[in-house]
Amino acid sequence: MVDAYIVRKRGYFGQFGGQYVPETLMPALHELEAAYEEAKEDPAFLEELESYYRHYGGRPTPLYLARRLTDHIGGAQIYLKREDLCHGGAHKFNNVMGQALLARRMGKKRVIAETGAGQHGVATAMVGAVLGLPVEVYMGAADMQRQSLNVFRMRLLGATVHRVEQGSRTLKDAINEALRDWVTNVENTYYLLGSVVGPHPYPTIVRDFQSVIGREIREQSLERNGRLPDLLVACVGGGSNAMGTFAPFLDDERVELLGVEAGGRGMSPGEHSASLTGGRPGVLHGARSYVLQDDDGQVLETHSISAGLDYPGVGPQLSALKDIKRASFVAVTDKQALEGFHALATYEGILPALEPAHAVFVAMQKAREMKRDEVVVVTVSGRGDKDMATVADSMGVKV
């Protein structure tokens, strides 16, 4: 195994990861790590998670051969991993279900979470309701305005939503505020982090729960084609669906891994959210990873048409996979993402979220250069209902 694949003693992947948090949180991180190590070896825990995945979440999700899109492109076969069909409409479910069960097992009486676009907040509210755990969600004031429907959804599901007025009033500030809440209430509170970011052990825990995506792709590919795919493509914001897609294939060197970041309006500072493509190593939200920052280490504001990718950091393991070149990363613009969106709508009757629309665009590009007997799998991490206003706006249509 290459260094970057495994969590070293102190939670590093190569030079990335670690625990850069106030001391008050360190004992809680140790407690979380111990509880998780125990839970993942406990058949009863895994069985309950599996049962929720299957009967509540709708897993396994299909691996679907996109025939018309493939014919339209005229290259490699394009398969879609349909995480958009997961309960809640996104892959977020896989992680929140696992962590909520862990929180209950640890005896925590209160769950907090951050959210950007609101997808992770809605997913956390959902599992809070099904397990009877009270949920409080931090959300930037700017995001609350842009995503008022998701605020309403969270409230319908019984969660309390806290408005964050600090800083840029977006996802990174919501994480800051959730961490401040956790520092204050760490004794009774579980912080349910939504991506493969943050201090160790979160990047590992979230990756493991999301790895169900890649495990299913593996099984379904072997069953359908008798072999593994040639290329896996997934979008990267914090990186949880990408890490979940890639993790079970890290040792299969012949399977190419490609992460797609949000290139926004272009690669000048503040115009995009492509941390791996345009950032440099730093420390944000408790871990060392690629960060979009200025010369002084001040974290930059970001832009993407898809709120779920609009984040200046990225998971430490993805950072390490970039450095050892096991995975590669590209950025595509808002406009290209919209092309991917329309292609899937036109040829497959699927309205993807704008986040995976980035990955769809790149999958089409790559498939065009590949042979007909080769296989590309793109993870469609969520459905597009939440993005209808944005898409309409981009077309100059009023809905």
Add this chain to the structure above:
Amino acid sequence: MAGDPDLRMTESLATACEAGGADLLELGIPFSDPIADGPEIQEAGQRALRAGTRPRDVIGLAARIRQETEIPLVLMTYMNPVLAMGLPTFAERAASAGVDGVVVPDLSLEASPEIREPLDAHGVDMIQLVAPSTPPTRAAAIADASRGFLYVVARYGTTGARSSLPEDLRGRIAALHRVSSLPLGVGFGVTTGAHVRAVAAAGADGVVVGSSIVRRAAERRDPEDLRKFVAELATGLAVERTTSSISSSKR
């Protein structure tokens, strides 16, 4: 917070703190995402950043203050600005400015060697924090790693003004004295003169007041007012109970 509203005013305010009876000055280098700080210091940092304050300018300010006084100077900032400057460069610049110590609240004990080593090499103290949640054996390890003094976080939560002090503080301070010979500087939520005296009476060697000084300075922008405010905070403290023993011994 250095640079709130500008560095020239910060210099006057720092001088006023010393005149008011402070035995050690902590200068904040603003960071965009200060997860350990409450609203007062967050907002001060945002104002300083909007005013264009850069980490190297704050170190320059420390050097100017050092020209005028022997008071111990401590820089407080987060890991990312330090990494962005480069650890050896940061250590070297801090040392040549006459800075005595550095506090980085998002630096865990586990991650601390990478920054402590270059600071040690330049004779600058890497001051570690110990929290209410820290178990005793870990507290001893943190004390071993800390230089200058041990920064005792008085309460769960972020920095910021509070109405009362936690009840278990005296017991925690006594326990920390048993595992470490370092002076103990106690902060987080220490807001009023009464708090300062209570923390000193609980056995602290030094009392750290941050947010209420930052807020007062931002509201009045008046060095003379701040001098009086600090003097009120320090009223009734015997000299040997204050921070004068901390960190300055090596110069």
